[in-house]
Amino acid sequence: MSLVFFISAGQLKTKKGANVSNQRNMYLNYGLLSLATVVKNAGYSPLVFHGNFTSPAEFFEVVVVNGLLKTQCPIYISIPSYYALTWTNELTFLIKQKSKNKIIVGGRWVIDGDEDLLKAELPYVDEISPGLGENKIVTTLTGIIDDNDYSYLMLDYSLLHDRQYYQPSIEVSRGCGKGCLFCQEKDEPLKQLKPPELILKEYNKLLLDDELRTMTPYFEASLFSPTEEWLKALINVRKKYQKFFLWRAECRVDSLSKRIVPLMAEAGMGVIDLGLESASLEQLRKMNKSSRPENYLERASSLLRLCYEHKIKTKVNVMFYAGENDSSIAETRNWLNAHREYIYGVSCGVVSAFGWDCNKQGFIDELCQYGASVCPEESFLGVTNFHLSDALNFYQASNEAKKLSREFMTMEQFFSLKAFSYYPRNYMFEQFKNEINLEQGSYSFRCD
Template sequence: MIRSSVVNFVSAGMLSPKKRDHALARRQLYLNYGALSLATKLQLAGHDVALFHGEHRDPEEVFRRLRESGRFPSIYPLMVSIPSFYALPWAQAFCRLAKEVDSECRIVVGGRWVVGPDLEWFRGLLPEADVLAPGLSEGVIERLLTESPVLKRIAEPTPGFTLNHLLVDGYRRYQPSVEASRGCGMGCVFCEERDIKVEKLGDAAALAASMALVGEQYDGEEIRPYLQSSMFMPTARWAAGLADEAARIGLAMAWRTETRVDAMTPQTLASLADSGLRVIDLGLETASPRQILAMNKTGVPDRYLRRASELLEACRKHGVMAKVNMLLYAGETEETLAETTTWLDAHADSIAGVSVGPVIAYGPPKTAGVLLENWRALGAQPVDETAAVTTGITTMHLSADFPAEAAEVASQRLARRYMDEDAYFALKNFSYYPRDYGRADFDRDVASSDSSALPFTLRRRETGSPAEYD
């Protein structure tokens, strides 16, 4: 068997979208910037590297593409990254294919959220994995090419290099990423990074230079990078420095990031807008004081909501599209949802769109059990008591008011209240649709989709009235 000398990374895809299955959801592309960081480090060390994304394609199709490229089989291990529990079934099928074709293929599997919580549980679900990397792996990635070390779930600082998007198969289809910082540590009960301390942002000038380098990778074409940071918390001084440096080097690039609604001041937002920020994903989650406390978002809900109001107003003032992330939580009632809806209504002119869904417990029993115990005390119950063992994805009956099906309906209704097809397209096309995907493509996909599955209201252009689904 002839083997290449390429280190192949594969980001596991999904057999179906994690929320609702329709044509628009299957168009979305998520660049696995964690895998790309590892690939970039190996490339800088002199290795020939390639990164393939599974997307929503069949594992057989992606594996065939890998083989036809001549890169597989290889003298090096096959590096499989599983970014989500929803990607686990895809990874299982893909790894079986690899072992069937090349029984000597050594498979290294990473993905800290999926692999890290319980190694023994994970080994039972993916026995084809020869080596498990449960944490961030920049510090050990070269060893993994030739060794099988026993690894721990450790943190790694943000790398000091720029991600090399040229290593991604079909990279021009993806909007790029620039990693700004790692960690969060804000303590929200439902968050995977609640106990991982947020890392201090690096030099603003260095970040601007990294963004410029990414622009060169795309030959100066229009790109809209995502500044990746679980908790983007720049100071006003740092943000002003980024704006000054962007102006100095002529960096005219629209970009996107995410943060909490209480983690950024209006002054900071204004400077970030000057530097190119055009879309921000804001983790509000709820506007019900009771649910804010239940989530452990803060101990002072009034202050939390006041700061959220101030930040949303700043977004409107400075032309930044605010996409607000909402979560129907354990113990949700008609009253708490009404509180949230009333608050959102009052800020509707500052909201570009919303993302809404019921809370889900991710992970095996070892980690999900703590969450489930907490949520039971709030009146919630798992839909399937065995789900943590079998899939690592436990959906919930939130309360007597919101069993699972009703919670899904309420999530859809809330999303449609604040988002039509124009808003949805503007937000998704900025970061997640293929770079050559246009409005005509979107309209065709909308027409071919089951309208009841769409998370936005369709406006009838002839009358201006919304289409009704419920």
């Protein structure tokens, strides 16, 4: 059978700084793995590689050793973010020097509806494939139209290079549609959750029984909003198969009712990424997070307390937004302090605008109306960063974001959250601690 190479593009740039704490991440491109699974089911021999933070030259040697120059099939590259564009350009140049194979690139958020713009930036790429690819991928190999339904595709982790080191992902739904101005899925309608019986079958198939860190899957959903019925079904199938693994998901403050939290805990949720974004009433209004921000924060307060009572570790996500200043940051800090005992960690970032200039100008204009201005020195193709206000430039905001995270997160807590989902399964805390002590960088956690 013919080898088919699937490559998740790596990064030469990182959003939160090029240090050990970030560059140890192994982000699974589960969308690319789904395409490889479709191709495997069609009778081919796909291999999935992740560039992560390896240089294009080093990565190229890895895929060559694994047979890249021996296949006649197209080479597929997924670009998960604009931070990966330079890496992709360098890798495709290396491939074209040694191979005549067709290179096909995908990445729905990076393509952003403008294939021609992306093609102009990637001269060594032969074809750009927009949108979701499950029903397109086999056609690029066979020319035959594929109209199969891949809604509940079970991913084949055996196709993943170095699969033993990755924490797995299980896609449980797609879409969101809540309308937050900064979100790329604000207009994507929310799809139905994957049936729990299929989730357990997928977990049984991907599970490795080895000496490495226990597998704790991420339930992938842009808006995880489970119903009581769905959670009770998940609880029942876990009991049926005697599988009591812990899992993680990202949730909005306003998407969960109080009665849902105990069921999530019983169903195995170990970590919740809670999208608070801000505790400033004014900033919440600007973000379009809620038309009634007072009620929003009351719900957030109840949710944090309930998660703590049911032993779910909560990582609170905060984003500094346009118009931010010392006063609005103080509001968020004070609110977090009032809930400190319930919070396991805080991840704080600064708003960016992603996409081609023609597609994001409206969002940029909106941010500028609130007092932000473009920071050209820290912006590049596909990514626009901002001075948030006259009182808080980009560099000050970035420093304040790290400072806020450090106030609520120790090194041990940071590592625990990362190891649950992103760090290699053989990467242990003592190794992490030693590397941090050697590097002596600026981090989002306390080193005391």
